[in-house]
Amino acid sequence: MSIAKVIVDVPTSQTNHSFDYLIPEGLEELITPGVRVSVPFGPRKVMGFVIAVTGKSEFKKLRTIDQVMDMTPVLTTELLDLGRWLADQTVSFYIQAYQAMLPQVLKAKYKKEIESLTEGDLPDHLEKLFAGRAVISFDEFMERKGNYRELLSAIHEGTVQINYIVQSKETIKKVLFIEPDKELYLLEEALVDLPKNAQKQRVILEFFLKNPEPVEKSKLVQKCQTTSSTIQALIDKNLLRKSEKKIYRNPYENTTFKKTSPLPLSNQQQKAITPIWEAIDQTRNEVFLLHGVTGSGKTEVYLQSIEKVLAKGKEAIVLVPEIALTPQMVRRFKGRFGGEVAVLHSALSPGEKFDEWTKIHKKEVKVVVGARSAIFAPFENLGIIIIDEEHETSYKQEEQPRYHAREVAKYRGQFHQCPVVLGSATPLLESFARAKKNVYQLLEMPDRMNEQEMPPVEIVDMREELHQGNRSMFSKRLLEAIRERIAKKEQIVLFLNRRGYSTFVMCRDCGDVMKCPACDIALTFHKSSHQLKCHYCDYQIPMVRNCPSCESDQIRYFGTGTQKVEEALLEAVPEARIVRMDVDTTRKKGAHEKLLNKFQEKQADILLGTQMIAKGLDFENVTLVGVLAVDAMLNLPDFRSSEKTFQLLTQVSGRAGRHKLPGQVILQTYAKEHYAVELASQYDYDQFFLQEMKMRKNFHYPPYFFLTLINVSHPNQLKAMEVTRMISKLLYKHLSDAATILGPTPSPIERINNRYRYQCMVKYRDEPNQRSIIRKILQYYYDEIQKNDLTIQVDFEPYQLM
Numbered sequence: 009m010s011i012a013k014v015i016v017d018v019p020t021s022q023t024n025h026s027f028d029y030l031i032p033e034g035l036e037e038l039i040t041p042g043v044r045v046s047v048p049f050g051p052r053k054v055m056g057f058v059i060a061v062t063g064k065s066e067f068k069k070l071r072t073i074d075q076v077m078d079m080t081p082v083l084t085t086e087l088l089d090l091g092r093w094l095a096d097q098t099v100s101f102y103i104q105a106y107q108a109m110l111p112q113v114l115k116a117k118y119k120k121e122i123e124s125l126t127e128g129d130l131p132d133h134l135e136k137l138f139a140g141r142a143v144i145s146f147d148e149f150m151e152r153k154g155n156y157r158e159l160l161s162a163i164h165e166g167t168v169q170i171n172y173i174v175q176s177k178e179t180i181k182k183v184l185f186i187e188p189d190k191e192l193y194l195l196e197e198a199l200v201d202l203p204k205n206a207q208k209q210r211v212i213l214e215f216f217l218k219n220p221e222p223v224e225k226s227k228l229v230q231k232c233q234t235t236s237s238t239i240q241a242l243i244d245k246n247l248l249r250k251s252e253k254k255i256y257r258n259p260y261e262n263t264t265f266k267k268t269s270p271l272p273l274s275n276q277q278q279k280a281i282t283p284i285w286e287a288i289d290q291t292r293n294e295v296f297l298l299h300g301v302t303g304s305g306k307t308e309v310y311l312q313s314i315e316k317v318l319a320k321g322k323e324a325i326v327l328v329p330e331i332a333l334t335p336q337m338v339r340r341f342k343g344r345f346g347g348e349v350a351v352l353h354s355a356l357s358p359g360e361k362f363d364e365w366t367k368i369h370k371k372e373v374k375v376v377v378g379a380r381s382a383i384f385a386p387f388e389n390l391g392i393i394i395i396d397e398e399h400e401t402s403y404k405q406e407e408q409p410r411y412h413a414r415e416v417a418k419y420r421g422q423f424h425q426c427p428v429v430l431g432s433a434t435p436l437l438e439s440f441a442r443a444k445k446n447v448y449q450l451l452e453m454p455d456r457m458n459e460q461e462m463p464p465v466e467i468v469d470m471r472e473e474l475h476q477g478n479r480s481m482f483s484k485r486l487l488e489a490i491r492e493r494i495a496k497k498e499q500i501v502l503f504l505n506r507r508g509y510s511t512f513v514m515c516r517d518c519g520d521v522m523k524c525p526a527c528d529i530a531l532t533f534h535k536s537s538h539q540l541k542c543h544y545c546d547y548q549i550p551m552v553r554n555c556p557s558c559e560s561d562q563i564r565y566f567g568t569g570t571q572k573v574e575e576a577l578l579e580a581v582p583e584a585r586i587v588r589m590d591v592d593t594t595r596k597k598g599a600h601e602k603l604l605n606k607f608q609e610k611q612a613d614i615l616l617g618t619q620m621i622a623k624g625l626d627f628e629n630v631t632l633v634g635v636l637a638v639d640a641m642l643n644l645p646d647f648r649s650s651e652k653t654f655q656l657l658t659q660v661s662g663r664a665g666r667h668k669l670p671g672q673v674i675l676q677t678y679a680k681e682h683y684a685v686e687l688a689s690q691y692d693y694d695q696f697f698l699q700e701m702k703m704r705k706n707f708h709y710p711p712y713f714f715l716t717l718i719n720v721s722h723p724n725q726l727k728a729m730e731v732t733r734m735i736s737k738l739l740y741k742h743l744s745d746a747a748t749i750l751g752p753t754p755s756p757i758e759r760i761n762n763r764y765r766y767q768c769m770v771k772y773r774d775e776p777n778q779r780s781i782i783r784k785i786l787q788y789y790y791d792e793i794q795k796n797d798l799t800i801q802v803d804f805e806p807y808q809l810m
């Protein structure tokens with residue numbers, strides 16, 4: 009008796025364990041761990057993942073698996089274990105973890121078909137089923153009681169394959185091909201016999217005599233300047249035939265990638281890469297922190313590390329933040345490794361993502377470059393994992409399972425005994441601290457490739473501007489510099505810092521920002537109550553009229569949009585040709601690339617945008633980078649606001665003067681003396697690290713303490729508050745005395761979609777029981793979550809504190 013242990017697609021705490029099902033006869037070989045099945049569950053049929061197969065069960069009456077959904081496992085045993093670990097770490101359901109590892113399309117409904125790949129005969133039963141056809145539906149195979157064992161061995165031999173036919177339109181791309189239906193000499197004869205007036209048909213036949221391969225119909229029409237009816241006429245004569253092919257939609261199809269070869273490494277690159285190469289050679293797991301300034305040539309180090317891995321027949325995962333996954337970036341990897349590379353990012357349609365994933369699953373590629381979820385690429389022989397811009401917050405998933413790709417990378421690195429490389433010009437404080445303690449091996453690349461100094465940074469004090477009567481958002485200095493570059497036909501990147509929303513209160517006269525005395529984060533202005541509140545603890549004061557430091561009445565809250573900036577800029581510099589890049593202008597697919605191309609081809613002088621232009625861009629002609637309002641980020645109610653500001657300023661500055669022309673950076677701020685601004689302008693990461701670590705120590709933040717953020721929301725404000733208070737109480741009671749529980753307090757964004765949001769936060773160093781306590785709390789509220797519209801989110805080591 010064979011029994012499968014199945015995790016069913018019913019995400020509740022009662023069902024968060026495996027269920028035993030009988031494996032029907034004949035399916036024993038097919039049903040292996042990692043395969044999805046359809047099983048009866050209560051009155052319904054649900055999908056489930058087989059996680060193990062055993063010979064016995066402690067239950068007497070077992071139901072039987074209804075159908076098998078995959079012919080080959082979609083999750084490897086490594087990923088099955090990883091999913092379990094992930095669910096435990098993030099206090100989510102096993103099913104959520106498994107689903108997170110697969111492309112969206114596999115969660116939807118789809119049909120399967122079996123395609124014959126052989127010219128010769130298939131095994132008996134199959135041959136009969138196929139009856140000369142190239143493709144049959146899987147349903148037919150089931151209905152006619154096909155032989156699974158035969159099918160499976162045919163799959164292993166590669167004589168048939170299973171195709172997933174996804175029913176949403178955008179996910180399939182079938183292309184019509186035309187090819188000769190007769191031997192070539194017969195085509196030649198037909199050509200001679202064609203009537204004189206069949207000139208158009210003649211062109212097509214001549215084409216095929218020269219190129220007898222199947223050709224896409226649309227290309228044929230184009231190449232022969234012909235029409236469908238002419239082609240059809242030849243098909244009717246049985247000279248040509250149509251065939252449909254499912255092809256991989258290659259999102260970069262129309263881009264040609266120039267083949268690049270490895271560059272001779274600079275001294276610092278050589279020094280950095282040697283220990284990575286050694287780890288690859290010795291099949292040894294180690295985490296490297298590659299700290300290299302912008303333009304130091306980190307990417308080349310990645311490329312040549314991967315080359316080594318490929319030479320050993322192994323595979324590589326490269327993670328790049330979503331917004332840095334530009335065609336420029338993709339080009340660097342495809343240029344070096346060509347068809348070995350799959351690209352996974354969110355701008356692809358579900359179908360395209362599925363195609364890329366399939367290439368990985370079928371082992372047709374050896375390198376994947378992608379955003380966060382690419383960390384789950386089902387490779388089985390990993391030789392390296394690289395995370396570029398490791399400090400980026402987009403590596404943390406902000407829904408269940410709330411995992412961080414870095415932690416998953418470390419897990420997989422250990423499993424495969426391969427190196428994990430974290431690269432950044434501004435490593436996350438926690439990572440740098442680990443490197444200092446030798447938990448990670450630190451690799452430093454302090455110099456730029458072009459051996460130029462980093463571009464000089466000029467800080468403009470916007471308070472001064474105001475005092476001199478300039479109330480606009482551009483300083484005189486910045487406008488002057490912009491005009492100068494336009495006159496010289498050089499280009500400008502203007503960066504508007506506008507992350508999230510800005511409700512901090514600042515004095516425009518002296519730059520003072522209202523902060524919580526206990527938590528050192530900016531207070532948030534609440535319009536409804538006219539109060540200033542801290543979002544970590546419950547400190548609050550009435551909104552002030554005058555600045556407590558300088559008495560000025562120029563105290564107000566802050567924020568502006570890119571569109572407004574564009575208008576103002578055009579007024580000030582009418583000759584400027586501006587490309588604006590923000591969420592609005594890049595909504596359409598391909599828009600991002602188009603805008604960048606426009607700028608690249610110098611059809612614009614100024615690239616104006618938000619964070620999406622801060623990273624990865626490399627334009628030769630950019631000599632000026634301007635940052636309009638540094639302060640918006642500096643004053644987010646987030647203990648990482650200084651660090652994020654430092655990172656962002658460093659990244660933005662890194663866009664200037666990357667090639668021959670010298671660059672310059674102008675930062676506009678009301679907080680000239682802030683250490684994050686000052687040290688960023690000096691590119692002094694080490695000093696920033698020391699200063700920031702002091703703050704973290706004083707106020708008990710990471711890396712000295714860990715945080716857990718619990719967010720409760722409900723349409724009724726009192727309810728949300730009450731539940732949060734109860735949770736705080738329970739945590740206080742069950743955690744150790746060394747843990748601090750802050751709150752309950754309203755979340756920085758107090759209400760979303762008419763739901764009130766409250767939060768509490770745990771600061772702790774070591775609470776081994778925390779996860780099980782939180783699981784119990786969640787179970788306690790289970791009914792209310794199900795029936796009473798309550799949500800409770802738990803975020804371990806949160807990155808978003810809104």
Ligand SMILES: Nc1ncnc2c1ncn2[C@@H]1O[C@H](COP(=O)(O)OP(=O)(O)OP(=O)(O)O)[C@@H](O)[C@H]1O
Nearest residue numbers: 271272273274301302303304305306307308457662
């Ligand atoms: N060994 C080398 N020889 C010559 N040129 C190189 C070499 N390595 C890198 N470069 C070039 O130097 C420039 C900067 O390198 P790269 O973009 O890899 O730096 P980076 O550290 O990844 O920068 P960023 O963090 O800003 O993205 C690129 O134009 C790259 O082609």
Ligand SMILES: [Zn+2]
Nearest residue numbers: 515518555558
């Ligand atoms: Zn003031």
Ligand SMILES: [Zn+2]
Nearest residue numbers: 524527542545
């Ligand atoms: Zn506070």
